[in-house]
Amino acid sequence: MSSPVGEQALNRVDERRGSGAAGPGPLAMFFRGFLRNPVMVGSIIPSSRKLIRHMLSRSDWANCRLFVEYGPGVGTFCQDVLDRLGPDATYIAIDTNPDFIAYLRRTISDPRFVPVLGSAADVRQIMADNGHSHADYILSGLPFSTLPAGLGPKIAAETNAALRTGGAFLVYQFSPKVRDFLATAFERIDHAFEPVNIPPAQLYWAWKD
Known part of the structure; x- marks a missing residue:
């Protein structure tokens, strides 16, 4: 309510x-x-500028052709990603909340930006519908630990399949338990901690080798 x-x-x-x-x-x-829907949003406060810069710092933007985000919400990361993307790249933002998707369509007019109403579990189909077979990077702030049973591992597996070799799944969470979900689909996982955020966040880069 x-x-x-x-x-x-x-x-x-x-x-x-x-x-x-x-x-x-x-x-x-x-x-x-x-x-x-607190289960899907996960926080009452958008991510800090410091967290955004830290999370995006390990991406090879010069060679990024497709960037995907799960749960973009009101677009906290969107402009920062668009500022880094090349002119021919595409940014697909997937959210299950129709209000968020409508808001993003209303406020972001960049032709590289494609907001999609749908589930992260369907990422490969959504990419294919938009003419792409693999993503370079996929970003997520979805609260894995509170998702319905079985959905977290499914998203991790689908994400691994959607990424190109050398690509990465960028994940920011408030609980370190997310690493257990990532480990079901990724062998190499880098970790960092960002204290300048409310609350402080765990950052993960799961690489597809």
Whole structure:
């Protein structure tokens, strides 16, 4: 159940920032999405700038042709990814929340950006529907530990199959338990910790060798 008082307060913040004229701003949208489905959103506060830079720092952007994100929400990572992508690259953002997808379509007009309503478990079909066979990098902030039973390992396996050799699954979480899910499909997993975030986050890069 949503909180009208909380949403109204965040809407006022967004309006003061100049983003409320064409509908709810990113803070209100994020808060609303969390309240409606905390299992899929995972946090009430978007990721920090420091976390975003840290998470994206190991990607080879010059050779990235397809970047995929699971659970983009209100687009916290989107502009940073687009700023790094080449002019001929594609960025597919997959979310199960139709409100988030509608918001992304309304606020991001970059022709390289393709928001898709769907499940991360169907990543290969979604990629194929958009003319791609493999991704260079796949980013996820989905809360693996609270997903329905069996879905976490399935997403990890589908992600491994969707990546090119040398590509990576970029994952940021608040619980280190996510490594157990990644280890079912990836052998080489790098780890870092980002304290400048609320809450502090665990960062993982699972490589397809």
